[in-house]
Amino acid sequence: RSSRSGTHEQRVNVMAALRHDRSLVWRMHDQRTTREDVMAFFDDLASEPHRVPRIVVLDNAGIHKGEPMRIKRQQWERQGLYLYYLPPYSPELNRIEILWKQAKYFWRCFRYMAGDSLRDEVCSIMENYGKAFTVNFA
Helix, strand or coil: CEEEECCEEEECEEEEEECCCCCEEEEEECCCCCHHHHHHHHHHHHHCCCCCCEEEEECCCHHHCCHHHHHHHHHHHHCCEEEEECCCCCHHHCHHHHHHHHHHHHHCCCCCCCHHHHHHHHHHHHHHECCCECCCCC
């Protein structure tokens, strides 16, 4: 999620949810991701039309926890969006972490990208996931 250009480091942060049909819902921004960003993303997910409950699998990062998340969690559950926290130190159980690893180390080399080219490349991967870029989770 970051790129180095000389001595300057530029970050591109992506939040994504992998749907059961393997499509992605995602958001990208240049700033550090905050709890408020995560909560706004979950608000968007919770407001989407759905026929079955949705489960969001999370690691134990600080921005995924805390009193504001606990309060919003009750609202999201009423909207059919449930949060499931993985055991600590188990990224291999989270499919989205496998997708991030694939994107960062196998599909593209972001190390020397910066600016618009970095953002364009990240957008290309997110928009083409499931078509040009796939992961076999088996």
